[in-house]
Amino acid sequence: MHYLDRSFYARDSLIVAKELLGKYIVHNHKGKTLMAKIVETEAYMGIEDKAAHSYGGRRTPRVEVMYGPPGHVYVFLIYGMYNCFNVVTGQIDDPQAVLVRAVEPTAEIDQLSINRFGKVFSELKSAQQSALTNGPGKLCKGLAIDRTHNGVDLCNESVQSCVTQNDLIQSESFLNDSIQIAEIDTHAFEIVSSKRVGIDYAEEAASFPWRFYIKGNPHVSVKDKEDK
DNA sequence: CAAATGATTCGCT
DNA sequence: GCGAATCATTTGG
Numbered sequence: 395m396h397y398l399d400r401s402f403y404a405r406d407s408l409i410v411a412k413e414l415l416g417k418y419i420v421h422n423h424k425g426k427t428l429m430a431k432i433v434e435t436e437a438y439m440g441i442e443d444k445a446a447h448s449y450g451g452r453r454t455p456r457v458e459v460m461y462g463p464p465g466h467v468y469v470f471l472i473y474g475m476y477n478c479f480n481v482v483t484g485q486i487d488d489p490q491a492v493l494v495r496a497v498e499p500t501a502e503i504d505q506l507s508i509n510r511f512g513k514v515f516s517e518l519k520s521a522q523q524s525a526l527t528n529g530p531g532k533l534c535k536g537l538a539i540d541r542t543h544n545g546v547d548l549c550n551e552s553v554q555s556c557v558t559q560n561d562l563i564q565s566e567s568f569l570n571d572s573i574q575i576a577e578i579d580t581h582a583f584e585i586v587s588s589k590r591v592g593i594d595y596a597e598e599a600a601s602f603p604w605r606f607y608i609k610g611n612p613h614v615s616v617k618d619k620e621d622k
Numbered sequence: 623c624a625a626a627t628g629a630t631t632c633g634c635t
Numbered sequence: 636g637c638g639a640a641t642c643a644t645t646t647g648g
Contacts, residue, residue, distance in 0.1 A: 436640070445640070456633060473641050474630035480640085493640055531641050592640050 395578045400549045403464035403483050407490035410483045411437040412585055412606050414492060418500065418576045419479075423538045426505055430497035430527060430537060432575075434607035434614045436590045438480075440490040445596035448489035459545045460489035467546040467573060469539060476531025477540045481548065481575070495591070495605070497533045498613040499526060506536035529615045539573070548574050584609035588618050 398417065403410060414432050421428040438446040440460070447457045447470070459468045460482055468480040468491050484490035499506050503526075507515040510532065511522055518526075527533040534540065550572055587603040594600055607614045609621055 438640075447640080452634095454634070470640080471632060473639060474632070476641050478640060495640085525642090529641070590640070595639085 395576050397574045397576050398465075398548070400463070400465040403481060403548070404485060405464075405483065407437040407439050407483045407492055408604065410481070411435040411492045411604070414481070414494070414575070415585060415606060415608050416577075416579075416581065416583060418578050419494070419497060419537060420574050420576050421537050421539065422570065422572045424571075426502050428505060428537050429501040430499050430506070430533065432494055432496075433498050433611045434494070434496035434605070436493040436495055436606070437604040438491045438493060439604070440484065440488055443596075444599040445590060445593040446489070446491075453489075457489060460491050461487055462545075465547060465549040467543050467548060469534070469541050469544040471541060472531065477534040478530045479534050479537075479539050479543075493530060494533065495530045496607070496613050496615045497527045497537070498611065499536070509538050510536045524612065526613075528613045543571075543573060546573055550574065583611075586618060586621055588616075591616055 402413070412435075414435050417432050419430050419432060438448075440446055440448050441451050443449055448460050453461060456470060459466055462482060463486055464483050466482045468482055469477050470480075472478050478493060480491040480493045482491050504514040506526060507513060507518060510526060511518055515523065525532065527536045586607050586609045588605045588607070589601055589603060590605045
């Protein structure tokens with residue numbers, strides 16, 4: 395197993411979106427290691443992508459992290475109540491990102507279940523069990539990711555860079571709630587490309603096949619007909 | 623199954 | 636003020 399380094403993220407969003415499939419989000423949170431496999435992503439290509447928050451070079455406080463270095467987390471609030479977890483890709487001042495739309499729980503499933511529904515997994519209705527993390531808002535709730543994680547560095551080197559004790563304290567508290575993405579296994583799978591979800595306002599960009607998911611995976615949020 | 627609907631906050635015009 | 640990279644629930648076939 396190894397954590398992805400910054401060079402992984404410093405590429406075109408379309409490439410990173412595909413290569414993030416099968417990787418694992420690892421969230422060290424309140425003494426537990428919440429972990430889940432990425433099974434569905436969407437690429438947002440920045441300035442020229444009408445569906446992107448950074449379309450046309452829009453640079454507001456909300457989207458500022460997208461203009462920063464790759465390998466950082468962009469979390470935004472959607473519809474007043476749900477968080478969406480994104481990874482900044484590309485280069486500085488090229489505001490691209492990948493939205494993670496669905497994950498498959500692989501550890502601490504009771505903790506994910508409690509975060510989502512306040513009950514352990516075995517007490518959930520079967521509909522709730524199968525919909526635990528199959529959507530961008532759902533996976534954030536399950537993995538305890540919210541806007542406090544906006545701007546967090548996925549390639550955190552804070553331990554190595556500590557000089558003073560104060561640095562160390564800060565880095566430990568950072569490590570207490572760190573997010574990283576790991577490659578753990580390399581099972582083969584087929585990738586389905588499809589239209590992105592929820593961007594009907596984006597005119598011709600609404601039909602670009604910039605959503606990617608693992609074919610046949612039961613945790614994908616929206617499946618194409620041929621994959622049902 | 624699919625479609626309709628209400629929830630609820632923030633960022634921007 | 637408006638509408639959003641959503642979700643749970645309800646309603647109807």
